Amino acid sequence: MVEHSKHDVFQAISDPTRRSILKLLAEREMSIAEIAENFPISRTGVNKHLHILSSSRLVISQKIGRETRYRLNPEPLVEIQDWLTFFEHYWEDKLSALKKFVEEDNN
Incomplete structure (x- = not known):
């Protein structure tokens, strides 16, 4: 338990x-x-x-x-790390989209 x-x-x-x-x-x-x-x-x-x-x-x-x-x-902090890791790909997608937008805008 x-x-x-x-x-x-x-x-x-x-x-x-x-x-x-x-x-x-x-x-x-x-x-x-x-x-x-x-x-x-x-x-x-x-x-x-x-x-x-x-x-x-x-x-x-x-x-x-x-x-x-x-x-x-520090062990309970893993719960926070796991929660943040779940959303990490959203941040990476947004940063990739921003990079693409900025690079396209400069061309």
Whole structure:
């Protein structure tokens, strides 16, 4: 049985702060305090974003002593890549048509 996440991956990355948090965590594992230093919002605000990222499985948390550390889990991003790949041929068709139009217009 596949376990469904509480939040959709697309919903999770729709917020610019959450996308920035993912970029930070792509570099290294961090605590809430370390993450919060990078944003003009409270630790509570960062924690809310981390909760959404966790429930969409984009971040994994680990309790080490009294500190919770977070790291990126890139696997759910495959869903986004697959979705974009589906539309890729439409972009390629449009670019090919534009190239043909521009080349014909110059002749």
